[in-house]
Amino acid sequence: MPKEVIFFIKTLTSIFVIVNPVGAIPIYLGISEGQPVSRHYHTVKLASITCGCVLLVFAILGNKILHIFGITLPSFRIAGGIILFVISLHMLQAKSSRVKTTPEEHMEGIQKEDIAIVPLAIPLLSGPAAITTVLVLRTAAQSLWEVLELLLAIILTSIGVYFILRESVYIQKILGQTGINIINRIMGLILAAISIQFILAGLHETMPYLLEKALH
DSSP, X not given: XXXXXXXXXXXXXXXXXXXXXXXXXXXXXXXXXXXXXXXXXXXXXXXXXXXXXXXXXHHHHHHHHHHHTTOOHHHHHHHHHHHHHHHHHHXXXXXXXXXXXXXXXXXXXXXXXXXXXXXXIIIIITXXXXXXXXXXXXXXXXXXXXXXXXXXXXXXXXXXXXXXXXXXXXXXXXXXXXXXXXXXXHHHHHHHHHHHHHHHHHHHHHHHHHHHHHHO
16 A cells, blocks of 8 residues: 555544544533524534644644744654543543543533634644644655645544534434444544554654663
8 A cells, every 4th residue: 555545544544533523522512502503503614614724724834833842753753642642541431531621611611602613623623632643743744745645634534523513413312422432432542553653653763862872
């Protein structure tokens, strides 16, 4: 299989799993209870567009952001991998990670009339974990083609977010909380494998530097 295809599959899977629109369904339904259908469609549309825009900005400016803060690519891959691994453990236990949203943000969302941007798009869908994933993938992109694949993966994920949340009531009825938990656990397992891969890649790039320091 061509390298570009493998990178695209890995990128799309990573972003979709960490954004996790299926896992967001119970929280979204909880904070949007009582909304009319027209409001529901508007909320979902605005949230998916905002989510995509936030991630696209970090995908385009990723390397510059790291350069401004003086962060090396290997160290960021290791740090990002650790964060994603912690989130994957919560997903395997069918729990909501505080890295994505806190109870305080959830309660604030219930009290707000417009929940599309905060807390739905940010931080529930495109929070620190999703941004970290995009930045790590941006550092892994070796060519312009792979960067374009990353941008396409973000756009496709945002489209998926729109359709999944738009039909969230029906998905909840079909899957039930047990079904959603099962999907969360499967996604958590995939995310755990991806996070370990990020960590190993960072360590592989760091080892020559560490060995050189140790020898001197």
